[in-house]
Amino acid sequence: xxxxxxxxxxxxxxxPEVMEQALRVLDALxxxxxxxxxxxxxxxxxxGIDNCGKALPAETLAACEAADAILFGSVGGPKWDSxxxxxxxxxxxxxxxxxxxxxxxxxxxxxxxxxxxxxxxIKTALIPNGFDxxxxxxxxxGMYFGEPKFYGERDGEIVGIDTLVYKKSEVxxxxxxxxxxxxxxxxxxxxxxxxxxxxxxxxxREVMNSISAEYPEVELTHMYVDNAAMQLVRHPGQFDVxxxxxxxxxxxxxxxxxxxxxxxxxxxxxxxxxxDSFFGLYEPSGGSAPDIAGKGIANPIAQILSMGMMLRYxxxxxxxxxxxxxxxxxxxxxxxxxxxxxxxxxxxxxxGTAGMGDAIIAAL
Ligand code: IPM
Ligand code: MN
Numbered sequence: 001x002x003x004x005x006x007x008x009x010x011x012x013x014x015x016p017e018v019m020e021q022a023l024r025v026l027d028a029l030x031x032x033x034x035x036x037x038x039x040x041x042x043x044x045x046x047x048g049i050d051n052c053g054k055a056l057p058a059e060t061l062a063a064c065e066a067a068d069a070i071l072f073g074s075v076g077g078p079k080w081d082s083x084x085x086x087x088x089x090x091x092x093x094x095x096x097x098x099x100x101x102x103x104x105x106x107x108x109x110x111x112x113x114x115x116x117x118x119x120x121x122i123k124t125a126l127i128p129n130g131f132d133x134x135x136x137x138x139x140x141x142g143m144y145f146g147e148p149k150f151y152g153e154r155d156g157e158i159v160g161i162d163t164l165v166y167k168k169s170e171v172x173x174x175x176x177x178x179x180x181x182x183x184x185x186x187x188x189x190x191x192x193x194x195x196x197x198x199x200x201x202x203x204x205r206e207v208m209n210s211i212s213a214e215y216p217e218v219e220l221t222h223m224y225v226d227n228a229a230m231q232l233v234r235h236p237g238q239f240d241v242x243x244x245x246x247x248x249x250x251x252x253x254x255x256x257x258x259x260x261x262x263x264x265x266x267x268x269x270x271x272x273x274x275x276d277s278f279f280g281l282y283e284p285s286g287g288s289a290p291d292i293a294g295k296g297i298a299n300p301i302a303q304i305l306s307m308g309m310m311l312r313y314x315x316x317x318x319x320x321x322x323x324x325x326x327x328x329x330x331x332x333x334x335x336x337x338x339x340x341x342x343x344x345x346x347x348x349x350x351x352g353t354a355g356m357g358d359a360i361i362a363a364l
Contacts, residue, residue, distance in 0.1 A: 003036040004315045007067040009044040009060065012089060013288025014298035014353075015073025021300035021357030022071070022307040025324065028361045029311070033320040040067065045075025045089030045288075055092030061100065069314040070097070071307060072283035077290040098139050103270035103281055104170070105177040106137040106249065107309070110256035110266060112236070115332050118343045119261030122233060131237040134185065135256055136178040137249025139270055141170045142200075144246050166200045166245065168207055175211040177271075178243035182218045185240055190221045192228045192244035192252065204245065225252070232256060257285050262340040264299030267306035269313055278313040282306040292339075296352045299338040301328055304360060327363035331356070334363075 010019040023039070030036055042060035043051045052059070055075070064070050075089035085091055097103070112120055112130040120127060146163030153159070175191075182189040191208040193201035205222055212220040223231070225248045231238060232255050244252060257266045263286030271278040284302030292298055308324030311317040335347045336359045342348055351359060 001034060001036055002315070002317075003038055004069065005038045005067045006040070006310070007060070007064045007070045008039050008041045009064075009070060010041070010047075010073040011044050011075040011093075011288065012046040012077050013074055013290045013293040015045075015075070015288055017294070017296065017353050018284070018298055018300040018303035019071070019073045021353060021360075022303040024357050025304050025327075025360055025364070026307055028364050029317075029320045029323065032364060033317060033323070035315070035317055035320070044072070045093050046077055046080045047075075048093065049080060049083075049087075049089065055087065055089045056096050061097075064097065064101070069279065069310045070101075070281040071310060072281050073303065074284060074286070074288035076288050077293070095144065097281060098270060099145065101279060101281070102140060102272045103279075104138060104140040105174060105271045106139040107177075107181070107269045107271065107313075108135045108137060108249075108253045108256070108266065108285055109133070109268075109305075110135060110236075110253070110260050112260040113265075113329065113332050116261045116265070116341060118345065119341050120259055122236070122259050126235065127237060129237075131239075133236060133239045133256060134181055134241045135249060135253050136174065136181060136241060136243040137253060138166075138170065138174040138243075138245050139249075140246075141166050142246035164198065164200050164245075164247070166204060168203065171204050171207040172211060174243065175208050176214075178241060179211060179215040179218050179220075182241040183215060187218045188221070188240040189218050190223055190228070190239055190242050192223050192225050192242055192248055194225050194248070195222070196224060200245070208243070228252060229255060233259060253285060262299060263287075263302070264338065264340045265301050265305075267302050267304075267309050269306070269309040271313055274314075277316050280310065280314050282310040282314075296354065297339050298353050299340050300353050300356050301338075301360075304328065304357075323364060327360045330363040331359040334359070 010016040110133040114130040143162045146165040150161040195201040266285035270281040312321035
């Protein structure tokens with residue numbers, strides 16, 4: 001029987017409660033599909049600071065290194081907001097993990113299911129059947145990590161400096177991930193840049209064009225990021241796969257998440273190629289939602305779908321991964337709704353965090 005080692009980093013806020021449901025669903029999938037996981041629970045984020053003095057404790061990093069995949073909850077909360085930015089849970093844990101494991105390919109699927117169009121802030125008439133977008137965000141380059149990075153005094157004036165730098169090789173590898181993804185979907189790829197202003201974007205666009213020669217079956221288009229931000233709320237259904245650099249991807253994926261109806265539905269995978277599958281960190285796209293933490297009302301679907309992405313990309317348990325997606329669609333179609341998804345429509349079955357977990361397990 002195949003056994004996978006998983007580092008479980010539930011983190012803060014709603015992280016632990018939605019993680020609990022994802023692990024229950026994973027238990028059910030192991031029984032049904034005949035594989036096993038060895039799980040190591042570790043502190044991260046605010047929980048890391050409180051228990052070990054650091055957002056990313058050394059023992060947590062060691063457990064991640066020993067694992068095949070990292071299943072991540074969410075980090076951060078008001079308790080740690082007064083710490084210096086570099087030590088805060090979000091930056092102190094996530095960015096070092098991404099860099100340490102070279103998790104350069106961030107897949108963020110934005111699916112607005114037909115049953116949930118009413119939950120989207122977009123007029124239903126514009127998205128009658130929902131939509132399904134995959135954003136491929138470059139995750140280890142650009143302004144997040146570029147040097148020089150500086151905040152201080154220079155020539156008698158306080159300045160803040162970030163550097164948007166990309167190497168050609170970094171753009172090539174993310175381009176290939178995006179073209180591969182597009183080839184497996186509708187064969188349409190839209191690359192988002194700011195080539196009318198930025199040198200890094202001119203290079204990005206040229207590299208996208210040159211890699212496109214390797215994928216003649218995929219139709220490549222380009223769009224400026226300001227226009228893409230606007231098109232996402234005007235007509236999201238025009239997009240299939242998007243590929244973009246780190247900062248643009250950060251902003252566009254939050255926008256994409258909310259036009260889907262709820263942040264509680266969207267998973268993500270941050271990947272780097274391993275020997276015969278991907279090493280990855282799998283986490284919900286939304287945050288730790290401290291305002292609703294501990295109440296048992298958070299939507300666990302993003303965490304459950306992230307676990308499903310782990311089964312797909314790291315474990316290669318495709319049947320089990322498909323099963324997760326199918327079960328989530330089935331419970332939504334059957335009317336199960338956590339508070340974030342509820343519109344008050346007839347036939348809705350209101351559930352909390354554990355109730356949604358129960359429904360998904362029953363649908364398996
Ligand atoms: C995200 C988050 C992170 C980012 C923060 C928490 C560092 O916003 O994953 O989108 O900016 O990448
Ligand atoms: Mn973000």
